[in-house]
Structure formats: structure tokens, C-alpha cells
Amino acid sequence: MPSELETALKNTATSVAKYVQDASELQVETRYVDVSSDGTPDFDQARPVARTVIRLDGDSESVVPMRKGTGGALEVDATLFEVHQQNVAAAIDYRARILNALLSALPSRARTP
Helix, strand or coil: CCCHHHHHHHHHHHHHHHHHHHHCEEEEEEEECCECCCCCECHHHCEEEEEEEEECCCCEEEECCEEECHHHCEEECHHHHHHHHHHHHHHHHHHHHHHHHHHHHCCHHHHCC
């Protein structure tokens, strides 16, 4: 029968493994809502305007907001794209801090080959 310490360590290892698996793909989606005439937004009706997916293996994809400009040519909606890029940068920074915290929590013997 495993001890309480063994059970706690196993549960912690399972949680860390799940987090690392979840962190292997970073998805950031920026959405917008229309504000009604009375000034209240309906957050349940939020619609995506940009999405970026970054995988730990270096693959990434982005969907950026576009609109038709003069003559029907597509142009990037710079304001929405800037907001989305700020969201992506914040998500990357957060993931890096969390992964660094997880790595620093490991004993130094486990981090060296």
C-alpha cells in the first residue's frame, strides 16, 4: 500500500505532466462584442477576430483580422491586430514564467543529464 507521500508525489507528477501536455500548444483568440444602445455588451455573443496557435515544436498558425480597403483590396485591421499581438505576447510570457517555475521546482539532480 503506497504511503501518503508516495500518493502525493504521484498526484503532483500527474498534474505536472498534464500541465506540460496542455502547455505544448498555446492558443490565443481575440474576440469582440457589439455594445448595445444602452451601453451594455453581450459577452455571450463574442465573436472571434484573430487567433494564433503556437506549438512547442515551433509550428504556428495565425488568423488575422482583415477588411476591404479602397478598391476592394484586403488590408489588415491594424488596431485589432495590435490588440491581438499584445494578447499573444502576454500569453507567451505567462507560459514561459509557469514553465520556468515548474522547472525550478524540480530538484537540481533531475534537471542535469
